[in-house]
Amino acid sequence: MFGVSDIPKFFLAFFLVLPVISFLHEAGHVFFAWLMGGKNIKVTVGSGDVVFRWGMLEVRQYYFWYGQCTFDNLRRNHRLANVLIFIGGSLFNAVAAVAVVYLIETNVLEPGMLTYQFTYFSLYYIFFALLPTPYPDGSSSDGKVILELLRNKERALEKIYRVQWNEEEAQWRVLDHSRNLVESFADETQAFEKAREEAQRNRPSRLVSSGVGREVEIENYPRIPL
Structure with missing residues (x-):
């Protein structure tokens, strides 16, 4: 049952754990974009007004909500390269979640609320990122873009x-x-x-x-x- 004592845990997940997972997700996109020779790479964490910029990182006012990775001029701009870039975010989330579980199993980390929230919300993030669906603003989920690339649909070209x-x-x-x-x-x-x-x-x-x-x-x- 969810009680009053669980409210602080909810805020901990929302304002600390989710932003970390979001950053890892964008880092996965960035890694593969860099690997494919992308230029002008920028990572945005959150939404709203810009709070600060540091190198390629941009943090916005509502840092716990939304994120995206932008880049131009891929040197290896073929279909497989784009698939790897779009799946990279979920791959990083999956590797991080598996690493946390492994560290718990080997007694390096103590199981607790933070580790539970991290693995739970990592899987949550992966599921909705790879769910092949369009968004109301006209953009698409990573999963939908990957599916279109694999099917070689004209609108993905x-x-x-x-x-x-x-x-x-x-x-x-x-x-x-x-x-x-x-x-x-x-x-x-x-x-x-x-x-x-x-x-x-x-x-x-x-x-x-x-x-x-x-x-x-x-x-x-x-x-x-x-």
């Missing part, structure tokens, strides 16, 4: 945005993934800024410079693991 010089108009053209014109610019720098903005807003995507008979990738923007 990258959209390609192009910056192309148009000789007749003497302008730089930004084209979307359907090769429709987004906007034209006289200045190349402005064209690439607009293309980056579009590509970042419509992840997963690639930004390429499109010339005669060849295309060169400038940047890529993978989906964001939660």
Whole structure:
């Protein structure tokens, strides 16, 4: 039975244990993103206003709720690489939970409320991360993205945005993934800024410079693991 004496334990789990589990989850995404050559890696823990930033870590006001990992320009940007990145969070949670159980079994750690909460909420976190479901804001769970990648669904594939010089108009053209014109610019720098903005807003995507008979990738923007 849940009694008054259990309320402090609830707050302990909510304000201490869950943020640690969330950080481990994001660390798993970061590890595989780094392994696949990702750049501009950033980890956000919590939601609301930013409290502080330290290196790649950003902690927000409600540090116990939500988290995400962002990165750009994967050097190994293939399907298996993305699967590993999205499953990495749950893998880190699973390894941490198994490690705690092992340390208890070998009498290195004493079983108690903290260890129980840690293993319980780690499994809770893994379950909901891997549950293949869409979210109301239009994003998807890690599990749903992994499933789409394994099925090779078109919506899991990258959209390609192009910056192309148009000789007749003497302008730089930004084209979307359907090769429709987004906007034209006289200045190349402005064209690439607009293309980056579009590509970042419509992840997963690639930004390429499109010339005669060849295309060169400038940047890529993978989906964001939660």
